[in-house]
Amino acid sequence: MSLFRQNVASGSEFEAAVGYSRAVRVGPHVAVAGTTGSGDNVAAQARDALRRIEIALKQAGAALTDVVRTRIYVTDIDHWREVGDVHAQVFGEVRPVATMVEVSALISPELLVEIEADAYVAAADHADAYADS
Numbered sequence: 001m002s003l004f005r006q007n008v009a010s011g012s013e014f015e016a017a018v019g020y021s022r023a024v025r026v027g028p029h030v031a032v033a034g035t036t037g038s039g040d041n042v043a044a045q046a047r048d049a050l051r052r053i054e055i056a057l058k059q060a061g062a063a064l065t066d067v068v069r070t071r072i073y074v075t076d077i078d079h080w081r082e083v084g085d086v087h088a089q090v091f092g093e094v095r096p097v098a099t100m101v102e103v104s105a106l107i108s109p110e111l112l113v114e115i116e117a118d119a120y121v122a123a124a125d126h127a128d129a130y131a132d133s
Helices: 013-018 042-059 077-094 127-132
Strands: 005-008 023-026 029-035 067-074 097-102 113-120
Touching: 023 042, 029 042, 042 067, 042 077, 042 113, 067 077, 077 097
Parallel strands: 067 097
Antiparallel strands: 005 023, 023 029, 029 113, 067 113
16 A cells, blocks of 8 residues: 655745755655744744744644654754744644754855754544645
8 A cells, every 4th residue: 555645845946956845745744844934033033944844734734733853953052042942832732852953054144043843643633634735
């Protein structure tokens, strides 16, 4: 039995140039690519990145409550608290497994944080949303 695969695009110029999807759903599993956000500081960028992740999850029939893992890349680990606070506010009691690491740079110098997310959608959860996508 093969599982249905759904690729989600956001329309970013980088998706076509690099050959990737914003998110991919295979069966109950959803993987969201590294996502950056806009804003003047790391907290604003993290909040916007998580907003964009939420949109991609919805397009794949999932929700933030389905997220089981996040990976957070920051250009300055000294800002871990600001990013961590945003992560905690967004996910609340969901409390996915999370990893945060410092990287030397992201794709543009003004970017301070990039976030990936993995979700698992139980069979009965979000069935209607997935059927409509």
